[in-house]
Structure formats: structure tokens, C-alpha cells
Amino acid sequence: MPRHLLNPMDFSVEELDKLMDLAGDIERNPDKYAHACDRKILATCFYEPSTRTRLSFESAMYHLGGHVLGFSSANSSSAAKGESVSDTIRMIGCYADICAMRHPKEGAPLVASEKAEIPVINAGDGGHQHPTQTLTDLLTIRSTKGHLDHQTIGLCGDLKFGRTVHSLIEALSRYEGMHFVLISPPELRVPEYITDLLKEKNIPFEEVISLDEAMPQLDILYMTRVQRERFFNEEDYIRMKDFYILNNDKMALAKEDMIVMHPLPRVNEIALEVDSDPRALYFKQAQYGMYIRMALILTLLEVEV
Amino acid sequence: MLSLNISGLENGVVLDHIPAGKSMEIYKYLDLGSLDCQVAIIKNASSKKMGKKDIIKISGGLDQVDLDIIGFINHHITCNIIKDGHVVEKRQLHHPKKLTNVIRCKNPRCITSIEQELPHVFFLADTKTKTYRCKYCEEKYSFK
Known part of the structure; x- marks a missing residue:
């Protein structure tokens, strides 16, 4: 049976360490891996539009010497004719060695994995999971801070609907000495199941509104976008969208070695002036996204280099 | 009577x-x-x-x-x-660990809402609170 990645918690802490070690080696020695996936094919089955994730997967496979085929919207696939996910993955399995799937319906990659004879990677399923973003975030923290444990991390913005935030908190809750500062307007606080998880594990956390007050203690600041599509009411969205804007004045309150992360795309929650601050890591984070996807493809295909 | x-x-x-x-x-x-x-x-x-x-x-x-x-x-x-x-x-009746096609997932964003003949499977996610979650979207089942 092939191994899949459907949920960020599918990998143990030890397996994640191994994966991140491999990603680090790929970053340092890209030539060593340039032909690791010669003659292998990645299928990118994207039932909804995505720029960053799809390009990151495709770039990852090309950097490994492999090939890519696929579709980038449901309209350009047989889903438009009513084909089920189960049938599509069976067909894809005849053409490709591994599949990255994004689908607006939650659980679609799990359905695919139950029928697939090739590894399936969840590249985002609705508001449910986006495990490769979590792996990207973990690699970014480990590569820049040197370790994942003993960090004070501030998560700021839409903590209610942001799936990347939920997955990252769950993933980091497995490491020792973590302290979470949850910065959001009252309307966009993290769901109860997340705070329940932190309480259950006795992990210290605080829910605050002021970003300025939180800044001085943070080792990591994870900014998120307030997503228009999550609001039923345009007025609520407009009221919330500019609630937090990170600028140089706020950065002046932070530690010298604090890092700023963002899953991208940003709208206006980070002012452009922050981009030139060496602590702004969000574009480098996108690069780590490619390295971790390369490591993931190699691991799931069981390719040894 | x-x-x-x-x-x-x-x-x-x-x-x-x-x-x-x-x-x-x-x-x-x-x-x-x-x-x-x-x-x-x-x-x-x-x-x-x-x-x-x-x-x-x-x-x-x-x-x-x-x-x-x-x-x-x-x-x-x-x-x-x-x-x-x-x-x-x-x-003695216990809360079953798994329910197949007994209750239906009500989450309109769940794959069970469109995939043909996909069974509706729920797992007992929390034995204390007796919370059941959909196997696919992990949405909590609500009796309301």
C-alpha cells in the first residue's frame, strides 16, 4: 500500500525531523537530487485554482528531474462531466507515479487515497487541511531558528477561519516549551477545539487583541490574511480586513531575531515597507515550501539518493 | 384501562x-x-x-x-x-467506535455531499463528550 500525506499529523515528530533533514540537504546540495525522479511523473489534480501551491509542486518535481501533468480547475477536468474523485484517481494512477490533489470539498484527498495505488498528497481540501503548508511553516522555523521547541509564537489575524493557523498550532503543540500568543479581534478567535487541545496538553497560551503589546515577547510572528470569501457580510469583512497592519513602527517593538511569517498571499496586513526588513521571511518561506515538497515526493516515492 | x-x-x-x-x-x-x-x-x-x-x-x-x-x-x-x-x-450498550451509514454528514463542504455511493462514516472522536466526527471532513455531528 502506498503511503499518503493527508493530514499534517500523519507524520510522527521523528519522521518530520527526517523529512526536514532531507529538505535541508536538498537546499544545500541541489545537484545531488537533480535526477532523483528521472522518468517519474507527478499528477497535479487541482479542482480549484491555486497559484502558489500548484507551482511549488510543479517546481519541486522539475527540480527532481521528473515530469508533471494535470489540470488546474474542475472545469478543465472530467469532474465537469460528473466523474467521481474515486474514478478519477484510478485513471490518474495509470498515468502518474504520485498525485497532489487540491479539492474544494473536504475529505476528497482521503477518498482518493482509499482507491489509489499511488501516493496521494493533500494539497488543500476546502477549509479542512493543507498539510504541505504546515510542513513548509515547520521547515521555515527550524531552518531559521535552529529548532522547533521552546518558541513563543504569535499568530495574528483571522484565527477563526485560517486553516493554516489551526494546523500549525496542532503541529507545534507536539514540541516542548511552546508558548502561543493568539492575536485576533474577538470575532476571529481560534475555535474552541484548539484552545481545548492546548489546555489538555498544559501548553501556555493567551488570547489578546493588541499586536503592539504582544510584539516584544515574540520569537515568531505568523501573520494571516482576513479572507473575504469566509464572510457572509461585506460590511463585516471591511471592518475586519485592516484590523492588523504590520509596519516598521510595529517591527521596531520586536526582538532583533524575531521572524515574520505569512502563508501568502498577503493583501494589506503587512505593509510593503516591512519586506526589506531582514526579519521578514515570507518569501523565503515560499522557497522552503518547494524544498519540503521535494523531500516529501522523494519520501513518498521511496526514492533513495 | x-x-x-x-x-x-x-x-x-x-x-x-x-x-x-x-x-x-x-x-x-x-x-x-x-x-x-x-x-x-x-x-x-x-x-x-x-x-x-x-x-x-x-x-x-x-x-x-x-x-x-x-x-x-x-x-x-x-x-x-x-x-x-x-x-x-x-x-450493556456502549457508544460504538464507528458508525457507517447511520447518520449523515450535514457539512455542505464535505466530499460526502457529492461523491457517488460514498458511505457516511463517523468516528467516536472523544469518549468523554461522546463526540462523533465525520471521517472525511472531521465535522462534529450535531443532533440538531
Whole structure:
């Protein structure tokens, strides 16, 4: 049976360490891996539009010497004719060695994995999971801070609907000495199941509104976008969208070695002036996204280099 | 008061202490309509404990009925196993670890809402709070 990645918690802490070690080696020695996936094919089955994730997967496979085929919207696939996910993955399995799937319906990659004879990677399923973003975030923290444990991390913005935030908190809750500062307007606080998880594990956390007050203690600041599509009411969205804007004045309150992360795309929650601050890591984070996807493809295909 | 007699069971299951008016719901959950055996539904029977209660008697069919489902619906319901006309076991009902096609996921964003013939599977995610979550989207099941 092939191994899949459907949920960020599918990998143990030890397996994640191994994966991140491999990603680090790929970053340092890209030539060593340039032909690791010669003659292998990645299928990118994207039932909804995505720029960053799809390009990151495709770039990852090309950097490994492999090939890519696929579709980038449901309209350009047989889903438009009513084909089920189960049938599509069976067909894809005849053409490709591994599949990255994004689908607006939650659980679609799990359905695919139950029928697939090739590894399936969840590249985002609705508001449910986006495990490769979590792996990207973990690699970014480990590569820049040197370790994942003993960090004070501030998560700021839409903590209610942001799936990347939920997955990252769950993933980091497995490491020792973590302290979470949850910065959001009252309307966009993290769901109860997340705070329940932190309480259950006795992990210290605080829910605050002021970003300025939180800044001085943070080792990591994870900014998120307030997503228009999550609001039923345009007025609520407009009221919330500019609630937090990170600028140089706020950065002046932070530690010298604090890092700023963002899953991208940003709208206006980070002012452009922050981009030139060496602590702004969000574009480098996108690069780590490619390295971790390369490591993931190699691991799931069981390719040894 | 008029009484209604339904003959005793030789072999089968008696589901007792069903809240009055809820027997048809149980009938539906257990899919008793698809069984070939005799089923008697007694509604509004007198009960010292409950005032009124419903009872379901299922003749034979023990291996065809998933009694764990009752544990999910209401674990206060008593489940008596009858053999040769006698109660041989009062079965303790537990919340089942997995439910397949008993309840449906109501999340419109879940893949179960569009994928053909995909079973609706729920797992017992929290034994303390008896929370069930959809296997696919992990949405909590709500009885409302």
C-alpha cells in the first residue's frame, strides 16, 4: 500500500525531523537530487485554482528531474462531466507515479487515497487541511531558528477561519516549551477545539487583541490574511480586513531575531515597507515550501539518493 | 384501562425503556424494515419509571441488528436478549467506535455531499463528550 500525506499529523515528530533533514540537504546540495525522479511523473489534480501551491509542486518535481501533468480547475477536468474523485484517481494512477490533489470539498484527498495505488498528497481540501503548508511553516522555523521547541509564537489575524493557523498550532503543540500568543479581534478567535487541545496538553497560551503589546515577547510572528470569501457580510469583512497592519513602527517593538511569517498571499496586513526588513521571511518561506515538497515526493516515492 | 397483549418472544431482542414516541426513530436507525423477521412496536406502554415508554420486540434477527447503534442513539435504552423464552442477557450498550451509514454528514463542504455511493462514516472522536466526527471532513455531528 502506498503511503499518503493527508493530514499534517500523519507524520510522527521523528519522521518530520527526517523529512526536514532531507529538505535541508536538498537546499544545500541541489545537484545531488537533480535526477532523483528521472522518468517519474507527478499528477497535479487541482479542482480549484491555486497559484502558489500548484507551482511549488510543479517546481519541486522539475527540480527532481521528473515530469508533471494535470489540470488546474474542475472545469478543465472530467469532474465537469460528473466523474467521481474515486474514478478519477484510478485513471490518474495509470498515468502518474504520485498525485497532489487540491479539492474544494473536504475529505476528497482521503477518498482518493482509499482507491489509489499511488501516493496521494493533500494539497488543500476546502477549509479542512493543507498539510504541505504546515510542513513548509515547520521547515521555515527550524531552518531559521535552529529548532522547533521552546518558541513563543504569535499568530495574528483571522484565527477563526485560517486553516493554516489551526494546523500549525496542532503541529507545534507536539514540541516542548511552546508558548502561543493568539492575536485576533474577538470575532476571529481560534475555535474552541484548539484552545481545548492546548489546555489538555498544559501548553501556555493567551488570547489578546493588541499586536503592539504582544510584539516584544515574540520569537515568531505568523501573520494571516482576513479572507473575504469566509464572510457572509461585506460590511463585516471591511471592518475586519485592516484590523492588523504590520509596519516598521510595529517591527521596531520586536526582538532583533524575531521572524515574520505569512502563508501568502498577503493583501494589506503587512505593509510593503516591512519586506526589506531582514526579519521578514515570507518569501523565503515560499522557497522552503518547494524544498519540503521535494523531500516529501522523494519520501513518498521511496526514492533513495 | 385497556391493555394490549403481544405474545412473548421465544428468541430475539427486546428493546425496552425507549422514550415514548421514539420507537419509529429507532426502527429507522436499525433499518428494521429491511429485515425478514417479525417486529412488534409497542407505543406509549405504561412505565413506573418513565410514565410512558415505547418497546420494540424483534423476533430472531439478533445477528442482523447492530445493537451498538442504540448505544449511540440513547444508551439508557435497555436491551434484553431472549433465548428459549427467557432473558439470558441484559446487554450493556456502549457508544460504538464507528458508525457507517447511520447518520449523515450535514457539512455542505464535505466530499460526502457529492461523491457517488460514498458511505457516511463517523468516528467516536472523544469518549468523554461522546463526540462523533465525520471521517472525511472531521465535522462534529450535531443532533440538531
